[in-house]
Amino acid sequence: MHHHLLQSLRLCATSSNPFPGKTLHAHILKLGLDQYGALPNTLISIYSKHGLIKDAHHLFDEMPQRDPVSWASILTAFNRANLPNRSISIFPNMFVHDCLQPDHFVFASLLNSCAALNALHLGRQVHAQFVLSAFSSDDITKSSLVDMYVKCGAVDIARAVFDTICLKNSVSWTAMISGYARSGRKLEAVEILRDMKVQSLFSWTALVSGLIQSGHFVSALRLFVEMKQEGIKIVDPFILSSVLGASANLAALELGKQVHCLVTKLGFESSLYVCNALIDMYAKCSDIIAAKIAFRYTIKKDVVSWTSIIVGLAQHGKAKEALALYDDMILTGLKPNEVTFVGLIYACSHVGLVNTGRDLFKSMVDDYGLNPNLQHYTCLLDLYSRSGYLDEAENLLNTMPFEVDEAVWASLLSACKRFGKTQMGIRVADRLMGLGVEDPSTYILLSNAYAGASMWENVAKVRKLMVVTDVKKEPGYSCVHLGKETEVFYAGETGHPMKNEMRVLLEDLDEEMRKRGYVPDVSYVLHDMGKQEKENQLFWHSERLAVAYGLLNGVPGSVIRVVKNLRVCGDCHTVLKFICSIVGREIVVRDASRFHHFKDGKCSCSDFW
DNA sequence: GTAGGGTTAG
Structure with a gap:
């Protein structure tokens, strides 16, 4: 009987909807079989695969007899539901309530939670327990250790663990490659890839997109070309959206167009990630018309698609269009995110829509519960400054809940110059002098501000400071x-x-x-x-x-x-x-x-x- | 005595 039910449950796990599983669960309950270990454990994993974390957790709580499998299942369920902190907080009960010891499956799940939380210290503790356990030679757990260390930025420790893996599989290799690539260690990343006997699209993707994340665009693109020459089949569009991102960052329009052709040739033009990357690429490569076309061709648009085109239009000075698109977006029922509002307030500052900008800032907090970050404040400040609302700008600068850097004060100073606010200019200049100045263009602003008020002693002071701090302009x-x-x-x-x-x-x-x-x-x-x-x-x-x-x-x-x-x-x-x-x-x-x-x-x- | 659970790129 159990075997038959398990077979059916296994089928449910692969089904795209949770209802057959739920029906079977009811059936199992009726038969009073829910106490038998394997059945509820399987159900936990089915629920979690279908995103029903509450049902999974409820079942776990009600189980009279839990074993390490139940624990591995519930920890994975929390991880899958993007609740890694729940995994960490529930785990001690494995000792306290159930008097059980973790096995290699449980260790691997825990390490996954640590990785997601960027919790290096905790990860090291799990590592220590794993080493002392009876499972310390398990290669898969070692792979998750590598992954955890990589994600916590401890690449050299990751490498030390990696070297102890007896049978390395594609997962362990890929984790190590991506670790080196994401921390910009190109040579080591390539070296690991070359050591692999069977290179896959996965390993190349880890290398190329990792290097792109760490800003090594040109090297990444060279490797992408090499990958194609090696004959690796692009069966998944992931790497293409990464490469489009690199083109965007380099403002390399021709390259971006070539990748776009490749996208079409390989039939990935309906992938949402690719579509969004195309919108952003065209906008950043300054072809805003192509960006609009790419947006139109994106059939199923998500917040990222809308935000990409709104930010693009705003950066290209097309504020009215950006604001109009925001209205369209709201009509489709999508919720804007933090980035959307950066684009919108930025757009307002372009056309001097002070009230609209202020309302949007308020709406972000009141209607959508989003927390304004430094970028939002900077945009709002820009809006006030460029529209001549300098008192509001100065007030905002003094009250905003963020540490403000030189560039922000400098932008207010330049607005003072533009609107002839000499007194405020001097106030801001004094502030900047106290803050410590590094950017050469700030020195120019400072010197001009003091000169405008005939404060020649201060002009001399700025000049002297410039010599003392040996200001060097980054070569333009x-x-x-x-x-x-x-x-x-x-x-x-x-x-x-x-x-x-x-x-x-x-x-x-x-x-x-x-x-x-x-x-x-x-x-x-x-x-x-x-x-x-x-x-x-x-x-x-x-x-x-x-x-x-x-x-x-x-x-x-x-x-x-x-x-x-x-x-x-x-x-x-x-x-x-x-x-x-x-x-x-x-x-x-x-x-x-x-x-x-x-x-x-x-x-x-x-x-x- | 057996099932059932774990690791990789946006």
């Missing part, structure tokens, strides 16, 4: 993407083979700009030097070189796409507005914090960044 560079080719330019006179053509073009443009009223703003130059020399510095800024090169070599009439590592300098921003209207071309610059679409003499950022 700009890349211009022309089809499959990319050129990189650093600030300063270039040694590029086309240097002369570029100089002539920039000089011609300079002449035309001056006719149209351009006056170089040398206040953006950090170094102490004469006016002419400062203008010369500006002339060779990397974003101008990139644009000049794009104009000379790009397809006539096409959009010029530039990616800069730092923020666009204020003077260059003015210059690019002139250039786009002189040459009648659209120029898109992605800088360290946002996108600038220069078109018809205007920029999508409305001159605030």
Whole structure:
């Protein structure tokens, strides 16, 4: 009888709905067989596989006789329900109530909970118990130890355990590879992969996506190409969404398009992860139109899809569209998350919708129970600053429940300059001086603020501090993407083979700009030097070189796409507005914090960044 | 005496 029921239960476990299992449970109860170990244990696991954690827990509680299998089942059930802390808190009862000792299955489940909780200390304790137990040679538990140490960031301990595994399977190898890759230890990660006899898509995915997580985009992409050459079949779209993420981070539009083609070729265009990655990739590669198309083609949209396009539109200065899409999203019944609100408040700051932004901030807390983080406060602050509500901004800065860094104060300082709030500017500047300044552009702001109030002693103090702290500007560079080719330019006179053509073009443009009223703003130059020399510095800024090169070599009439590592300098921003209207071309610059679409003499950022 | 439970990438 038991065997027959167990067979049926096993079938239920593979079924996609829980009702056959529940019916059998009722049947078992009627027969009074629920006391027999294997039957309730199987039921616990069926319930948990169908997400019915309450039923699983209830059954576990009611069991008169529990054994280690019951314990392994309930711990796994909590882990599966994303409640690893429940596993940890219930576990001591295994000794206290049931007088049982954990076996290797229980250890593996516990380690899984520790990994999910990032609880290294606890994990080490479980490790110690495991070593002292009768199961200390179990390889699978050792694999979960490797995984736990990796997830807690203790990669070297993970490696030590990994080396003691007698029969390594694909799971142990993959865990170790992903550990090295996610902590950016590329060489070691690759070495482990090379040691594997049978490499799978899994192991390559761990390597490539781990490296992408740790910011090693280019190495990851090279390895992805190598994987394809090795003939590994991409039977699962996971790695493709990772690679799309890398393209997005590198703003590599052509690469992203190629991966998009691969997605279509392999038939993964309906995978939600892939669709969301495509929306984000196109937006970050500054092709917001393609991002909108990708969004439209996403059949089953989730919060991430909506949020990706809302944030994308907001960053590209299309605030109205972003806010309109939010209304559509709410109509579909989806709940926005923290990231959605960052995009929305950011959008408001672009069009000066102070009240809408403030309402959204309130709605996030009151209607959706979300906790505003530093990013939300920074966006709100931006909204106040750029709309000229500087008292509100200063008040918010002084009352918000977060430690505020230099960049945030600096942005308020720059708003003070813009709106001519000299007194507040000095107050903020003094604050910044007390905070300690590292960013060279902050020094410029400080020096300008004091100079504007004729506080020459303080100007001298800032200069002196700059020398003492030996401020070095991170070298600025700009890349211009022309089809499959990319050129990189650093600030300063270039040694590029086309240097002369570029100089002539920039000089011609300079002449035309001056006719149209351009006056170089040398206040953006950090170094102490004469006016002419400062203008010369500006002339060779990397974003101008990139644009000049794009104009000379790009397809006539096409959009010029530039990616800069730092923020666009204020003077260059003015210059690019002139250039786009002189040459009648659209120029898109992605800088360290946002996108600038220069078109018809205007920029999508409305001159605030 | 047997079943039943564990580990990998967003």
